[in-house]
Amino acid sequence: MSVGNCPGESAAQKYTAFSNSKAVASIHWGINPPPVNCKAVLEGRGFTPIFLMKKIVEVLANREELIDRSLGIVLSKIHSAIAERGVCTIAAAGGSTPEPLYKALCAQDLPWDKIHVFWGDERYVPPEHPDSNQKMARLAWLDRVNIPASNIHPMPTGAGDPAPDASAYQIELQQFFKVSDGEFPAFDIILLGIGDDAHTASLFPGTAALQVRDALVTVGNKDGQPRITFTVPLINRARCVIFMVAGASKQPALAQIFAPAADEMTYPARLVQPFGELWWLLDAAAGSSVK
Numbered sequence: 001m002s003v004g005n006c007p008g009e010s011a012a013q014k015y016t017a018f019s020n021s022k023a024v025a026s027i028h029w030g031i032n033p034p035p036v037n038c039k040a041v042l043e044g045r046g047f048t049p050i051f052l053m054k055k056i057v058e059v060l061a062n063r064e065e066l067i068d069r070s071l072g073i074v075l076s077k078i079h080s081a082i083a084e085r086g087v088c089t090i091a092a093a094g095g096s097t098p099e100p101l102y103k104a105l106c107a108q109d110l111p112w113d114k115i116h117v118f119w120g121d122e123r124y125v126p127p128e129h130p131d132s133n134q135k136m137a138r139l140a141w142l143d144r145v146n147i148p149a150s151n152i153h154p155m156p157t158g159a160g161d162p163a164p165d166a167s168a169y170q171i172e173l174q175q176f177f178k179v180s181d182g183e184f185p186a187f188d189i190i191l192l193g194i195g196d197d198a199h200t201a202s203l204f205p206g207t208a209a210l211q212v213r214d215a216l217v218t219v220g221n222k223d224g225q226p227r228i229t230f231t232v233p234l235i236n237r238a239r240c241v242i243f244m245v246a247g248a249s250k251q252p253a254l255a256q257i258f259a260p261a262a263d264e265m266t267y268p269a270r271l272v273q274p275f276g277e278l279w280w281l282l283d284a285a286a287g288s289s290v291k
Contacts, residue, residue, distance in 0.1 A: 053273055057258075057280040059287035063246050066283045067100045070244055073279060074101070074189060075108065077240050081188040082114050089177075091120040091230065093191040093201075094133030097244045101191075102141035112147040116176070120190055121202035121220065121229040122155035124162045132157075155217075155228045162219045162226040169228065170217040184216065184237040186275070192235070192243050198253040198267035200243070201235065202227030205266050232271045239276035243269070250286040258290060 060066045074090075081088035092098070123131045134154040142152055153172060156165040177185030192200045202220030203209050209229055212218040216234045220227035235241065245254065256267040264270045272278065282290060 053276065053278050055278045055280070057282070057287075057290060059282045059284060059290060061284055063097075063100070063283050066097075066244060066246060066281055067104060069281055070098075070101050070242060071104045073240075073242060073281075074105070074191075075110075077189050078110060078115065081239075082111060085188075086114065088115050088189070089118065089187045090115065091118045091187050091190040091238075092133070092137045093120055093193050093244070094122070094136060095193045097193050097246050098191055099136060099140050101244070102137055105141055106144045110145075112145055113151065115147060116151045116153060117142060117147070118153045118173070118187070119155050120192065120235070121227055122157060123202075124157050124165075124226040124228060126157060127154060157228070162228055166215075166217045166219050166228050170215060173216050173234075182214070184233050187234075187238045188240060190230070190235055190238040190241045190274075192241060192269075192272065194243065194245055194250060194253055194257070194269045196249050196253055198257055198269050200269040200272060202229035203232065203268040203271070205268060210265055210268055210271065235272055236274045238274045240279070241272060241274045241277070242279040242281065243272075244281050245286045246283040248285040248288075250282075251289050254282070254286060254290055 058069065060069055078088045078090075092102070117137070119133055119137070122133050123129070125131050127134050129135065138152075153176070155169050159165045159168070173185060174180065174183075179185050194200050197205055199205060199222075202222065204220060204222050207221050209218050209220045210232065212231045213233055215231055218229060218231050220229040253267065253269070256262045257269045262270060
């Protein structure tokens, strides 16, 4: 069965469709996914796309090993991206778990002029605010290495309204990656975590942001507090997504994320199914019940 005029179809290695209670399509794009997300095309034809990815789940003994393993993967992806494309694009995560990773990156001898850092989400606060994801990453990492200022791409939070700031960041992404409306660029690395409620980035359970499929960036909401966040299709276009998860409090969320079936609107991290590699790196406290 052919996808018809779906951009990038010639790159597809496999396409199958079968029926049960709902038509399902399965696509394997190989090493390089198509430049335009075909999800909308498939949905318009009554199919729910499931993109076959390389999923790896590892449970590490403690947080230190979690950070060491994360560092090794990130360094490998940085070097391969620069070797293949001359540049590496990273979307940083907030929260306490990745902070030691950022500090570890400071000790690495890397071609910082070839690395561009973005953020997958941001609290709608000024950049100097203690809750700012940008501030944490700068203090732990970016202010301590010789990376050009032009290679740092924080989410704007100064318009007084998150909607125009989300639109401005989308335009920045489109200009940097040279993509048009309706196209989703491929980040080399997207770092993510999860909350106890199974949210990831600023994609919170039951919120409108989970359903956005026609934008790169949108407004998230946590208990009435606005955020700016990557959308699901942008995250899923990545070459490599790395979840870093620590702590026993994450066990109930992980049980639902890894369950054969669960509501994606209730457990948003289930929506992350990238074209490329999907790494779940868990410390023993978080991953002791993962099978």
